Amino acid sequence: MRPNDFNRLQGSFAGLRFWLTVLLLVWLISSVGFWWLIKSLFIFLGFLFLLPIIAVVGFRFWLQRSLITDQCPVCGQNLVAIRNQQLQCPSCGESLSATNTTIRRTTPPGTVDVEVIDVSATEPD
Secondary structure (H helix, E strand, O other): OOHHHHHHHHHHOHHHHHHHHHHHHHHHHHHHOOHHHHHHHHHHHHHHHHHHHHHHHHHHHHHHHHEEEEEOOOOOOEEEEEOOOEEEOOOOOOEEEEOOOOEEEOOOOOOOOOOOOOOOOOOOO
């Protein structure tokens, strides 16, 4: 046997070594019962894939239920606010609070807020 013949023989088994290793791993997994581990890995990867989609859909649902669109009671500018939060009107600077359905002025404690009704002084005939 010539010295180069051994190198050719060793080179031809290189591809066979990979397949024997794969076959040995599959046999080991099937005989020991690690299929639950592989299935768990696939379930975990699927969950990681679906998690951002679920998060975006959930955030959009929360945002639609929590946003209020109304006008500033002082200057009439259209405002968008989150429910039960305080805000400041960007136009007039008035301190406002967003209730469940509307946006109202925030008044300090002890302040009486009244609405003015214009009564024209006309003489009776």
